[in-house]
Amino acid sequence: MTKEIEQFTQLGIGEALTAALLEYGIDKPSPIQAEAIPPILEGRDVLAQSQTGTGKTLSYLLPLLQKIDAEKKESQVLVIAPTQELAMQIVREGEKYGAPIGIGTIGLIGGASAARQVEKLRQRPHLVVGTPGRLRELLSTRKLKLHEVRTIVLDEADQIFQMGGADDVRGLLKGALRDRQLIFLSATLGQDVRGLASREMRDPVDVGIEPEQKLAKSTQHLYFVCQERDRIDTLRRVVRHYNPQRVIVFVNQTETIAEVEAKLNHLGLEARTLYGDSDKVTRATVLSQFRSGKFRLLVATDVAARGLDIPGLELVVHLDPAADSEHYVHRAGRTGRMGRKGLSVSIVTDRQAFIMRKFSRELDTPIVERALYEGAVLSPEEADERRSGASRRTPKKPADPSSNKRNETTASSSAARSHASSFGAADPVRSEAPQRAAAPSGANAGKPSAPAGRGPKGGKKQPNKDKGAPKWLKDKRSTE
Ligand code: ADP
Ligand code: MG
Numbered sequence: 130m131t132k133e134i135e136q137f138t139q140l141g142i143g144e145a146l147t148a149a150l151l152e153y154g155i156d157k158p159s160p161i162q163a164e165a166i167p168p169i170l171e172g173r174d175v176l177a178q179s180q181t182g183t184g185k186t187l188s189y190l191l192p193l194l195q196k197i198d199a200e201k202k203e204s205q206v207l208v209i210a211p212t213q214e215l216a217m218q219i220v221r222e223g224e225k226y227g228a229p230i231g232i233g234t235i236g237l238i239g240g241a242s243a244a245r246q247v248e249k250l251r252q253r254p255h256l257v258v259g260t261p262g263r264l265r266e267l268l269s270t271r272k273l274k275l276h277e278v279r280t281i282v283l284d285e286a287d288q289i290f291q292m293g294g295a296d297d298v299r300g301l302l303k304g305a306l307r308d309r310q311l312i313f314l315s316a317t318l319g320q321d322v323r324g325l326a327s328r329e330m331r332d333p334v335d336v337g338i339e340p341e342q343k344l345a346k347s348t349q350h351l352y353f354v355c356q357e358r359d360r361i362d363t364l365r366r367v368v369r370h371y372n373p374q375r376v377i378v379f380v381n382q383t384e385t386i387a388e389v390e391a392k393l394n395h396l397g398l399e400a401r402t403l404y405g406d407s408d409k410v411t412r413a414t415v416l417s418q419f420r421s422g423k424f425r426l427l428v429a430t431d432v433a434a435r436g437l438d439i440p441g442l443e444l445v446v447h448l449d450p451a452a453d454s455e456h457y458v459h460r461a462g463r464t465g466r467m468g469r470k471g472l473s474v475s476i477v478t479d480r481q482a483f484i485m486r487k488f489s490r491e492l493d494t495p496i497v498e499r500a501l502y503e504g505a506v507l508s509p510e511e512a513d514e515r516r517s518g519a520s521r522r523t524p525k526k527p528a529d530p531s532s533n534k535r536n537e538t539t540a541s542s543s544a545a546r547s548h549a550s551s552f553g554a555a556d557p558v559r560s561e562a563p564q565r566a567a568a569p570s571g572a573n574a575g576k577p578s579a580p581a582g583r584g585p586k587g588g589k590k591q592p593n594k595d596k597g598a599p600k601w602l603k604d605k606r607s608t609e
Contacts, residue, residue, distance in 0.1 A: 159184035174330035179338035181462025199231035203277040211288040215436040240409025275304040286313035348465030350496040352475040373443040381449040400426035447475040
């Protein structure tokens with residue numbers, strides 16, 4: 130399908146950059162890089178869609194770094210990213226490959242000192258990377274001028290669009306050179322972005338690498354059904370079973386994120402939190418400690434779902450189901466990057482199981498139900514069989530002393546005690562089984578009781594202002 134390109138030099142990337150790439154073990158362009166680099170080098174407008182973790186960052190950074198005139202003290206390229214974390218990640222990539230060839234990079238992100246950023250801006254760094262909020266602020270006070278900017282990139286373009294809408298994006302684009310080059314990228318480029326692209330771009334090159342295939346093929350998708358009160362315990366058992374080095378645990382609510390963190394730490398699962406409302410320094414520290422392996426579980430809202438590239442992230446857990454299949458794609462996309470193996474596990478109640486079937490249908494990818502039984506991950510049928518086999522061998526044991534003992538060592542709060550009773554003999558998955566069989570299926574299987582449920586279809590377009598939980602979710606909660 131795509132022509133096999135063996136080397137970056139064949140695409141027009143120079144010696145200095147290819148040498149720098151080699152230092153990081155990157156010797157062969159990925160398919161999206163092979164497709165996007167030549168038109169970007171030519172100065173064409175580009176719409177690029179490929180799965181998460183396929184190397185979209187370098188697909189625009191390499192040609193743009195190549196084209197920047199390092200001799201000129203001018204800000205020539207602007208990259209817009211939806212979150213502070215993603216913007217900083219792009220800054221680091223820019224520095225990594227740009228600094229050796231004399232290119233200066235700056236990050237303009239919210240939460241950090243504007244004064245310092247303005248000071249640095251005076252030196253007119255060649256590559257400017259920013260979040261929409263801070264960019265808007267600096268543009269409106271005329272601290273940032275775009276009149277020398279030749280190229281504007283919207284990384285995770287659909288998310289930027291959803292945050293502020295078309296007018297906001299147009300506002301950000303205004304002020305740049307009239308014949309500026311525009312580049313939009315995402316794993317999910319919907320009609321909104323394509324509409325904006327057709328208005329703002331000139332004869333764009335549409336590079337889609339299997340655009341209909343949104344999920345990385347190297348990731349396996351599972352879900353476990355449990356009762357609401359057993360979510361954390363199910364998570365504990367999933368982590369114990371797979372024993373990954375690092376896990377991101379996605380939740381839908383900022384309000385209860387600290388409680389989840391406390392419960393996990395209480396279970397000995399070293400967890401910390403990342404969400405939109407916490408301050409910039411905390412966010413940056415937490416993420417860098419997570420990257421360096423100082424703790425194992427990052428409990429995060431969807432603020433961490435876009436674009437983050439965390440080496441060694443083997444498991445993504447959706448402790449609350451994703452808001453829709455697009456959110457699912459980006460959350461799950463934190464693992465299984467560049468062909469590495471990944472696992473995405475959703476923990477749902479019986480009444481939410483239909484959401485998994487819906488995502489599976491919409492994404493045309495199997496999302497398979499699994500059950501935990503005595504530490505093993507089995508099909509629900511197999512788990513049921515083993516359980517009924519076990520109960521035939523051992524007559525009913527209302528209070529399993531060994532499981533109680535286990536619970537006491539880990540759970541002491543009343544909340545923990547209440548779910549501790551579902552260990553062992555009354556296994557959470559098992560106690561759900563009869564209900565599951567009786568539950569209606571399909572879209573009318575009852576609204577999910579938690580705010581994890583679907584919002585109105587159009588709701589996702591409301592601005593979420595970088596604040597952890599999507600705004601529609603907060604709106605929905607406030608009306609509940
Ligand atoms: P995307 O933006 O598509 O989600 P990223 O640009 O974050 O993906 O890249 C994912 C990972 O792959 C990063 O760790 C990046 O360094 C690495 N990578 C990028 N290009 C290549 C390549 N050509 N060969 C090997 N690894 C690459
Ligand atoms: Mg990316």
